[in-house]
Amino acid sequence: MRLSQAFQPTLKEVPAEAQIASHRLMLRAGLVRQTSSGIYTWLPAGLRVLRNIANIVRQEQDQVGGQEVLMPTIQSADLWRRSGRYDAYGPEMLRIQDRQGREMLYGPTNEEVVTDLFGSTVKSYRELPKVIYHIQWKFRDEVRPRFGVMRGREFYMKDAYSFDLSYEAAVSSYYRMMLSYLKIFRRLGVKAVPMAADTGPIGGELSHEFLVLAPTGESEVFYDAGWDEMDWESMALNPQNEADLQKLQNLVKETYSATDEKHDLTAWEAVPEDRRRGGRGIEVGHIFYFGTKYTEAMGVEVNGADGAAIHPHMGSYGIGVSRLVGAIIEASHDDAGIIWPEDVAPYRAALLNLRPGDETCDAMCESIYSCDPEGLLYDDRSERAGVKFNDADLLGHPWQIIVGPRGAKNGMVELKHRATGERSELPLDEALAKLGLR
RNA sequence: CGGGGCGUGGCGCAGCCUGGUAGCGCGCCUGUUUUGGGUACAGGAGGCCCCCGGUUCGAGUCCGGGCGCCCCGACCA
Numbered sequence: 332m333r334l335s336q337a338f339q340p341t342l343k344e345v346p347a348e349a350q351i352a353s354h355r356l357m358l359r360a361g362l363v364r365q366t367s368s369g370i371y372t373w374l375p376a377g378l379r380v381l382r383n384i385a386n387i388v389r390q391e392q393d394q395v396g397g398q399e400v401l402m403p404t405i406q407s408a409d410l411w412r413r414s415g416r417y418d419a420y421g422p423e424m425l426r427i428q429d430r431q432g433r434e435m436l437y438g439p440t441n442e443e444v445v446t447d448l449f450g451s452t453v454k455s456y457r458e459l460p461k462v463i464y465h466i467q468w469k470f471r472d473e474v475r476p477r478f479g480v481m482r483g484r485e486f487y488m489k490d491a492y493s494f495d496l497s498y499e500a501a502v503s504s505y506y507r508m509m510l511s512y513l514k515i516f517r518r519l520g521v522k523a524v525p526m527a528a529d530t531g532p533i534g535g536e537l538s539h540e541f542l543v544l545a546p547t548g549e550s551e552v553f554y555d556a557g558w559d560e561m562d563w564e565s566m567a568l569n570p571q572n573e574a575d576l577q578k579l580q581n582l583v584k585e586t587y588s589a590t591d592e593k594h595d596l597t598a599w600e601a602v603p604e605d606r607r608r609g610g611r612g613i614e615v616g617h618i619f620y621f622g623t624k625y626t627e628a629m630g631v632e633v634n635g636a637d638g639a640a641i642h643p644h645m646g647s648y649g650i651g652v653s654r655l656v657g658a659i660i661e662a663s664h665d666d667a668g669i670i671w672p673e674d675v676a677p678y679r680a681a682l683l684n685l686r687p688g689d690e691t692c693d694a695m696c697e698s699i700y701s702c703d704p705e706g707l708l709y710d711d712r713s714e715r716a717g718v719k720f721n722d723a724d725l726l727g728h729p730w731q732i733i734v735g736p737r738g739a740k741n742g743m744v745e746l747k748h749r750a751t752g753e754r755s756e757l758p759l760d761e762a763l764a765k766l767g768l769r
Numbered sequence: 770c771g772g773g774g775c776g777u778g779g780c781g782c783a784g785c786c787u788g789g790u791a792g793c794g795c796g797c798c799u800g801u802u803u804u805g806g807g808u809a810c811a812g813g814a815g816g817c818c819c820c821c822g823g824u825u826c827g828a829g830u831c832c833g834g835g836c837g838c839c840c841c842g843a844c845c846a
Contacts, residue, residue: 343795343807344781348839368838422770423845440846474770474844488846540846549845617846651846685805717806724806735805745805 332678333700334710338375341722351547353660354479356669360725362656362677369476369484376726377656379677381487384652384659385466387518387674388489395511395570397462397491402444404468408434410443414628425470437470442625442647445492449643450631456496459633459643460504464491466652478547481613481657489650494643496635498622501644505537505620506576508648509583510568512541512616517563519655520672521662523615524558526588527595537620539583540590541650542612545661550614553599554588556606561586590614613658620646669727670750678708680766681723685716685735692739695759699732699744702768707732724749730766 332339340361348365349355357363362377373381389399408426411417425437438444445463453461466489476484491508495501509525516523521543528540542552561582568575587602589595590612599607623642626632632640651658663670673679684696700709708728710719716735723731733745744762747754763769 340779342780346780347775347782350840365838469846471845475840475842477840482845486846490846614846649846654846683805715804715806715808717804717808720806722807733805737805 332704332708334708335712337708339708340374341725349479351478351481351661352664353481353547353657356660356664356725357479357657360669360727363480365479369473369482371480371483371485376677380656380671380675381653383675383677384519384655385487385489388515388650388652389466391511391515391518392462392464392489392491395462395507396460397464399465400448400463401465402438402441402448402467404438404470405435406438406441406444408436410447411436413630414443414446414625416443423471423473425472438467439469439471440647440649441465441467441490442492442645443629446625446629446631446645449492449494450626450629453494454633456633456635456641459494459496460500461494462491462504462508463494464489464648479657480653481661482549483653486651487653489652491648493646493648495645496633496641496643498644501620501622501646502537502580503573503576505618505646506579506583507570508618508646509539510570510576510579512618512648512650513563515650516541516543516615518674519659520675521615521655521659522559524552524554524588524612525583525618526552526554526590526612527593528590528617529592539618540614541616541618542590543615543658543662544610544612545658546611547661548611548613550612551591551594552588552610552612553591553594554608555586555602556608557586558588559608613654613661614651615655615658616648616650618646618648620644664727667721668725671727671729673729676727676729678726678728679703679706680708680730680732681726681728682707682709682732683716683719683723683734684709684711685719685733687711687713689736689739692734692736695739695742695744696734699734699759699763699768702763732762732766 342359345355346358349358361374362380363371363373366372408417424439427435427437429435468485469488470485473482473484476482493501493504495504523541523543525539525541528538542550568579587598622644625645626642632642635641659672659675660669663672682696682699684692686692696709700707727749729749731747731749733747738744738756742759743756744759745754745756746762746765
């Protein structure tokens with residue numbers, strides 16, 4: 332993308348409403364604009380990040396057998412009456428009426444829709460287990476939206492639902508999903524620790540939240556240093572292997588972690604003092620096992636091998652995709668701006684032409700740009716070098732390819748790594764090779 | 770939902786107490802200048818002062834009501 336043609340506004344000054352780093356940076360870098368309290372428009376760069384995250388989530392969910400669908404945002408109240416949650420959910424649910432006066436709602440979650448969908452299509456035990464998920468906008472009328480997209484009212488969420496024939500199978504699905512989540516967060520470049528959690532209005536008995544550690548997090552967390560030390564790559568747990576899932580389950584049992592609401596002082600005392608870790612965390616995922624709560628309430632059953640009806644056991648698994656944009660920034664930024672992990676960055680590199688109009692610089696930039704017009708943000712504006720440097724740091728692309736008259740006439744470009752600040756001057760070909768552009 | 774605060778060009782703010790020509794910085798446009806970390810100078814555009822009502826000769830300013838937004842707390846991907 333050529334920056335001169337992009338819809339990419341950056342702000343020099345910080346809008347007064349933004350209090351925390353990620354919110355300030357998202358506004359300054361032109362990722363989002365607020366349209367009303369807790370509701371945002373995503374601008375091109377922000378949308379790219381949102382999609383990158385969603386794609387990683389999608390790949391990993393497919394990897395563990397997830398089937399992607401797209402359920403609606405608007406749901407009927409009747410469906411929620413069948414589960415008994417229409418009255419239970421409270422004012423957080425946005426309730427609306429259509430022109431016939433029918434009661435509708437903007438979905439805060441999708442257990443009802445998915446359970447109904449499943450029940451109306453799946454009739455035999457042979458079709459289980461199933462994992463159905465979608466990535467869709469949700470609305471929860473929060474009492475107090477804040478922190479930008481971290482606690483918006485409208486938010487983008489991946490929610491998956493598992494259906495199993497037995498408790499044991501459902502627990503396997505639960506830990507398989509946990510494994511998938513651990514991998515997702517690793518790929519997103521954040522450290523998220525699963526912590527014992529309350530089940531809230533979704534109900535159920537087994538539940539973990541995934542928390543990204545950050546000082547601005549809303550929950551207080553307590554965990555065993557073991558979580559910092561686990562080497563998931565070399566453990567290579569296979570989600571399709573029951574023994575590996577058991578291993579994970581044991582690790583979770585043996586390695587303490589909890590948010591303040593589930594904090595267990597007795598168990599905490601058992602953790603050696605020098606291994607106790609605490610802090611604040613941002614909840615970016617939440618998984619639940621809640622058994623037959625919805626399948627029973629909504630009368631969903633399949634036939635077993637012996638012909639007897641079985642209420643499938645369910646779990647639900649959420650990842651706050653839009654919240655993750657904020658959480659990642661919260662965990663990865665400096666005074667100059669955002670520092671994107673490679674896989675979520677809106678562009679893999681910024682290409683800075685320090686002197687547009689200079690024949691050598693222009694020619695070199697054009698040849699670099701043509702390698703990957705989609706993945707490079709080419710700053711071809713007639714701005715001063717300082718402006719370009721500052722904007723590039725603010726936007727936080729993993730790399731900056733700096734082309735100035737000094738080096739260009741010798742066929743050299745400068746490469747700056749945003750995360751380390753490291754700069755090196757390289758011949759053009761070497762630089763391209765290093766970034767995988769050639 | 771309880772407590773606090775704020776609404777004035779795109780952004781950050783002053784002006785309000787003590788009513789009388791709507792201001793500053795940044796950004797934007799034009800020109801010159803500068804050319805490796807937000808350059809300098811000159812000229813210029815841009816404002817239902819959140820809305821409604823009241824007081825007054827006169828309201829951004831005072832009074833009443835409403836709306837919006839933010840912050841702190843209790844609640845949640």
